[in-house]
Amino acid sequence: MENISPALLEWFYKNRRSLPFREDPTPYHVWLSEVMLQQTRVSAVLPYYYRFLEALPDIPALAACEEEKLHKLWEGLGYYSRVRNLQKAAKLVCAQYGGQLPADYAALLALPGIGEYTAGAIASISFGLPVPAVDGNVLRVFSRLYNDPGVITEPAVKKAFTARVMEHQPPEKAGDYNQALMELGALVCVPNGAPLCGQCPLAEVCRARAAGTTAQLPQKAKPKPRKIVPVTLALVESPAGFLVQQRPQKGLLAGLWQPVLWEDEHLLQAEVLARLTALGLDTGTAAPAALPAAKHIFTHIEWLMSGVQLRVAAQSAPAGYVWASREQLRTAYALPGAFRAYKPLLL
DNA sequence: TGTCCACGTCT
DNA sequence: AAGACGTGGAC
Known part of the structure; x- marks a missing residue:
């Protein structure tokens, strides 16, 4: 040529x-x-x-x-x-x-x-x-x-x-x-x-x-099907802000921040409350509200998210978690796009 | 809705 | 060699 x-x-x-x-x-x-x-x-x-x-x-x-x-x-x-x-x-x-x-x-x-x-x-x-x-x-x-x-x-x-x-x-x-x-x-x-x-x-x-x-053209290999992963999250808000944790330094979304979250599990409201209590959190008596379901598609994984939102009294954060104000979530803590559906509630 | 883009780099 | 690793927009 x-x-x-x-x-x-x-x-x-x-x-x-x-x-x-x-x-x-x-x-x-x-x-x-x-x-x-x-x-x-x-x-x-x-x-x-x-x-x-x-x-x-x-x-x-x-x-x-x-x-x-x-x-x-x-x-x-x-x-x-x-x-x-x-x-x-x-x-x-x-x-x-x-x-x-x-x-x-x-x-x-x-x-x-x-x-x-x-x-x-x-x-x-x-x-x-x-x-x-x-x-x-x-x-x-x-x-x-x-x-x-x-x-x-x-x-x-x-x-x-x-x-x-x-x-x-x-x-x-x-x-x-x-x-x-x-x-x-x-x-x-x-x-x-x-x-x-x-x-x-x-x-x-x-x-x-x-x-x-x-x-x-071009010819490419067929993509593999994505793994479907159920995820449960809890938007826990106290006067000090939302309860968040940093993800591990390796793997998916390494080092980024997220609300309280359980991967590979789809939990009912009562189970979420029990898990939060097990973390040492005083969840009080107010009933939690269900969060809308949301989906986030990664290259290789698909998160199907559901969860609850609840307000709790002022208290110290469980080990491994911190309270982050809306202002801090906006300006200091990097949240992945996977939580886009819930960001209006957080920010 | 689902597919493609999107090889790009690291492990 | 093959799997992990995000996101959003076009169609």
Whole structure:
């Protein structure tokens, strides 16, 4: 196949979206934006990106940030290990590289939370190094360009596609070329079988377009069914606020905060009261109110939530729990989006 | 309603 | 190799 980069770059320079991390592509800006953009759309990321940089304008500031403030800056973005790894890496960068990201693909790849894609994006976009940055957009574009039915979730297929990506990459414009491929995937060679081939600078050479197979590409593995998990929660409010606890530092929603909650159990009101009493809480005599049922879908799990809401007298919090005021819940404690249905009651 | 996006990284 | 890990919006 002829080299696609001249037509691709010409299209990119005319059609690229103006994005804050593109207008000022420092290594830190590109790093932060790429980590935020992993599994998350541009429109969702932008407000977080502005707020994060305002609070933590450089890598040393990120390295020094309090964990709770960091979680709060990421609250609602999901995949919270991303922000913990971001700070781990920032601390390493301060200790090993004087607070500046290294202009070296292998050194970037060695940092926590930076995998092949993110290392390639930073190295090519910020440092101009001729390395690949192959994300889902690029895999989709190349699966269609070559009419290749390879299952793109398989590492061997990704490797083969990456080799093709590099055959077309102009070493002097690696960053623009990589961004152009992703931008083409985001704006023109879109998923779900309806690419805008009429606007595509590569339409003439696209083998899937010639074969009429764009809607069947890319091929992917079937997702596994999600596990259904019953969850019971208790919104316990005293004059001091709501009773909350921090989740364990490993696993689902690690380190985030939640109301009193039992996973894998669907409890009746009387059972909830008994559990609260067993924690040492004086629940008084007022009848609890049932909470509306709610569902939250994670990638691999589906929470079916129900529970109760109740007011109790002023008292000390049971071990492992704290009373958090509405103000503290708004400004200091990071609550995952899974509790969105109940947030109006909490905030 | 349910599916897809969404390879991205770590384990 | 395969599973863990969030969220929200498009369709």
